[in-house]
Amino acid sequence: MPELSVVVHGPNTQDHLTGLLDSLADRPLPDTEVVVAAVGDWARRTAERHAPDVQVLSLPEGTSDAAARAAGAARAGGRWLHFVRAKDGLPPGSTRTVAERVAGLTGTADVLLLDHLRSTWRGSGLPSADGPLLARAGRTGLALDDSAYLLRLTPLLGARVLRAGFWRAHEEQLNGDDEAGTALAALLLADRVAALPHIAYEDRRLRPAGLPPKTPEQHYALVDRYERLLDLARERPAVYTVLYEIMVRDCLRAFTRDGMPEDVAREFFHRASVAALRRRPEGHRRPAGLEGIRRSLLEEGAYTKYRAFQAANRTRRAVRSTVRAGRRQLGTRVRDLQYRRALHRPVDPHLAVFAAYWNRGVSCNPAAIAAKLAELAPHIHPVWVVTDRNAALLPPGTDHIVPGTRRYWEVLATAKYLVNNVNFPNAVVKRPGTVHVQTHHGTPLKRMGVDQLPFPAAAQGLDFEALLERVDKWDYSISSNSHTTRMWERAYPSRYVSLDHGYPRNDVYYTAGAAEIRAVRERLGIAPGRRAVLYAPTHRDYEAGWTPRLDLAALSDRLGEDTVLLVRGHYFYDGAASPLTSLRRSGRVVDVSSYDPVEELCLAADVLVTDYSSIMFDYANLDRPIVIHADDWETYRTTRGVYFDLTAEAPGPVARTQEELTGILTTDAWRDENAAKARAVFRRRFCEYDDGRAAERVVRRVFLGQDEASLPPVLPVGERTPAPTPEEAA
Numbered sequence: 001m002p003e004l005s006v007v008v009h010g011p012n013t014q015d016h017l018t019g020l021l022d023s024l025a026d027r028p029l030p031d032t033e034v035v036v037a038a039v040g041d042w043a044r045r046t047a048e049r050h051a052p053d054v055q056v057l058s059l060p061e062g063t064s065d066a067a068a069r070a071a072g073a074a075r076a077g078g079r080w081l082h083f084v085r086a087k088d089g090l091p092p093g094s095t096r097t098v099a100e101r102v103a104g105l106t107g108t109a110d111v112l113l114l115d116h117l118r119s120t121w122r123g124s125g126l127p128s129a130d131g132p133l134l135a136r137a138g139r140t141g142l143a144l145d146d147s148a149y150l151l152r153l154t155p156l157l158g159a160r161v162l163r164a165g166f167w168r169a170h171e172e173q174l175n176g177d178d179e180a181g182t183a184l185a186a187l188l189l190a191d192r193v194a195a196l197p198h199i200a201y202e203d204r205r206l207r208p209a210g211l212p213p214k215t216p217e218q219h220y221a222l223v224d225r226y227e228r229l230l231d232l233a234r235e236r237p238a239v240y241t242v243l244y245e246i247m248v249r250d251c252l253r254a255f256t257r258d259g260m261p262e263d264v265a266r267e268f269f270h271r272a273s274v275a276a277l278r279r280r281p282e283g284h285r286r287p288a289g290l291e292g293i294r295r296s297l298l299e300e301g302a303y304t305k306y307r308a309f310q311a312a313n314r315t316r317r318a319v320r321s322t323v324r325a326g327r328r329q330l331g332t333r334v335r336d337l338q339y340r341r342a343l344h345r346p347v348d349p350h351l352a353v354f355a356a357y358w359n360r361g362v363s364c365n366p367a368a369i370a371a372k373l374a375e376l377a378p379h380i381h382p383v384w385v386v387t388d389r390n391a392a393l394l395p396p397g398t399d400h401i402v403p404g405t406r407r408y409w410e411v412l413a414t415a416k417y418l419v420n421n422v423n424f425p426n427a428v429v430k431r432p433g434t435v436h437v438q439t440h441h442g443t444p445l446k447r448m449g450v451d452q453l454p455f456p457a458a459a460q461g462l463d464f465e466a467l468l469e470r471v472d473k474w475d476y477s478i479s480s481n482s483h484t485t486r487m488w489e490r491a492y493p494s495r496y497v498s499l500d501h502g503y504p505r506n507d508v509y510y511t512a513g514a515a516e517i518r519a520v521r522e523r524l525g526i527a528p529g530r531r532a533v534l535y536a537p538t539h540r541d542y543e544a545g546w547t548p549r550l551d552l553a554a555l556s557d558r559l560g561e562d563t564v565l566l567v568r569g570h571y572f573y574d575g576a577a578s579p580l581t582s583l584r585r586s587g588r589v590v591d592v593s594s595y596d597p598v599e600e601l602c603l604a605a606d607v608l609v610t611d612y613s614s615i616m617f618d619y620a621n622l623d624r625p626i627v628i629h630a631d632d633w634e635t636y637r638t639t640r641g642v643y644f645d646l647t648a649e650a651p652g653p654v655a656r657t658q659e660e661l662t663g664i665l666t667t668d669a670w671r672d673e674n675a676a677k678a679r680a681v682f683r684r685r686f687c688e689y690d691d692g693r694a695a696e697r698v699v700r701r702v703f704l705g706q707d708e709a710s711l712p713p714v715l716p717v718g719e720r721t722p723a724p725t726p727e728e729a730a
Contacts, residue, residue, distance in 0.1 A: 003031035004099045005078030009068035010086035012043040016204060017086040021050045032099050037072035039063045066177045073167060082161045089202035092634030098161060100657060101196045109141045110166040110190035114159045116201040117542050125457030125639040130154055131543045134197035139551045141192040148242040151187060155180035158201045181225040188232045199542055199635055216264045222254055223271045230279050241281050248276055252294055266303055273301035338406055342413030347433050352417035355385040359403060361393055363597055364421045365439035368504030372695035377703045383411055423470040430473040437702055438474045442614030443484050443686055447641030449491030455641045457541040476702060481688035487643055502694030508599050509621040509722055510692030514729035520604045524590060526564050528730045534605035536568040538613035542639045549631055550658055556588050558662045565589045566601055606726055607670055612636055616651055617686045622722045625671045626652040629661050651682035684717050691715040
């Protein structure tokens with residue numbers, strides 16, 4: 001019996017079935033079968049081209065989704081069923097991840113919940129909002145009565161994997177043409193559910209103009225859906241209340257957004273009103289504010305009043321928008337006037353502006369340059385750009401300016417040197433005689449700049465014309481290796497000069513001594529002799545928030561008392577409910593997400609575990625073990641774009657699952673001879689210019705005007721001595 005049956009069903013809408021089956025054929029998996037319930041001749045012919053890797057079940061044109069789903073399920077032999085509509089997609093590698101997860105589930109779980117991507121005709125790879133809810137659920141089996149918030153997940157059947165026995169026991173209630181209702185019913189009927197907080201499905205939204213218009217009965221079916229579901233939840237107060245809230249929300253949204261004809265809208269409002277009033281939980285209180293007014297009008301059935309309320313709200317929003325726009329325009333005019341006046345002042349050759357990470361404070365390459373500047377060119381005065389919120393965190397005595405203030409624009413207008421690891425605002429003018437230095441803040445594995453254009457998830461919201469206008473202001477671009485130099489020149493095409501001097505922030509990896517390493521570990525609470533594993537995953541453009549990709553509690557247990565996990569991520573689960581609370585208290589898991597500078601964390605760590613973060617390139621300077629956890633490499637590579645295959649050119653062992661990662665860290669594989677060889681190759685390629693004197697070279701070249709020939713030469717990788725390891729420092 002296969003572990004997992006992927007049941008693809010439906011017509012070959014807009015030829016999406018071809019790409020879906022191609023993606024499955026590229027990576028045939030053991031213990032996984034693919035059954036295609038092909039509706040119509042085009043779908044049948046498309047599926048038959050992939051036989052015998054897929055089982056093809058031919059169905060006549062016009063077969064409903066429910067009937068196709070049922071036929072595919074009847075043919076399937078797996079313990080778990082993943083229903084995939086032929087119009088949708090499966091991100092690369094996701095089926096393997098799902099199969100591995102269901103293989104480890106006990107018999108108590110009936111439904112596995114997945115995260116997903118959204119795609120439209122405009123672009124693909126857009127994140128869902130489900131990531132934080134799935135992260136909160138964790139990886140243990142849950143009863144819905146204790147986790148009713150899971151009903152707020154997108155009601156998408158493809159983001160549910162159902163135990164085959166559960167499906168057959170409830171097929172009549174689960175298999176309707178209302179897919180969203182089926183997805184919710186699966187949660188209500190399950191004894192327990194499990195979560196996989198990874199991207200494992202792609203929901204393709206077809207262009208509405210290409211679909212048949214909804215009939216009145218299809219609009220009214222939304223109310224009927226929730227009437228049926230609330231019947232299932234009648235004896236479960238917590239579940240019933242959440243489901244009621246979802247019903248009211250969805251009905252009001254449909255009424256407002258679905259563009260129903262007037263007579264249909266009036267009847268829909270009436271039916272929704274009756275349901276909202278009849279189904280309201282005892283003692284239920286409406287929310288305050290405008291939402292409370294909306295719900296009150298709905299329960300009253302006050303259609304005319306509601307329409308008047310909508311019109312009044314539109315007028316109010318328009319007035320507010322006009323007022324805000326007027327204030328912005330006035331503020332912009334004042335700013336422009338102040339800035340234009342300042343631009344007529346002479347450029348100050350002894351003034352330098354520094355900024356890092358969108359004005360968060362003193363850090364990264366700009367901080368290392370500023371520190372060396374104080375040593376070699378004290379006549380140049382540094383001023384840091386920092387947000388008002390972060391100003392209190394600056395080192396004592398740091399001269400700073402807050403964006404938008406009068407002095408901010410005056411300093412930007414008159415400073416000779418502008419140094420940033422991102423970009424200054426579009427409004428900043430490049431004056432003759434000024435020097436703009438782009439330090440960057442990492443080595444590019446993922447696509448950057450104009451190379452992001454083919455990847456909608458990464459390019460979402462980017463104005464590439466404005467980006468290139470900012471790039472055209474650069475005089476210098478700093479690089480740590482020749483790969484980076486080539487990629488920056490490709491991603492940011494302009495006339496700047498590449499400074500192949502190394503990243504100044506990495507100097508500390510050669511200048512730090514044993515006492516500094518001991519001090520950092522003491523600050524972090526790491527006792528002498530304990531192994532410190534730094535886990536630093538990167539951001540994913542296709543996730544709405546940071547989703548933990550490891551069960552850190554289980555990993556900590558397997559690694560034992562002698563290992564401390566330093567975890568640098570966006571957040572853990574959801575506050576006090578985190579299963580890591582007790583582990584944090586024990587000192588075995590330390591949340592270092594807010595700890596700065598990150599270089600100190602690297603100095604404190606015996607080994608780095610990361611996925612695709614550029615921290616690996618910096619950490620490699622220490623010549624300490626690095627382990628790659630690449631569980632979603634295919635999805636990341638496809639949606640974000642990369643410059644090289646990390647899994648083939650990794651700095652150490654590569655794990656594709658948590659079990660593999662645990663095996664590496666609980667044996668000598670993390671630091672054996674093979675790991676050392678891979679790291680040596682990686683260091684030669686990516687630590688090419690980092691030798692401990694990068695900041696000095698930058699200051700001498702940019703601020704003191706020395707020519708390249710007079711700068712300290714870059715020491716070959718084999719002749720460098722990195723900072724001592726924690727073991728050596730102890």
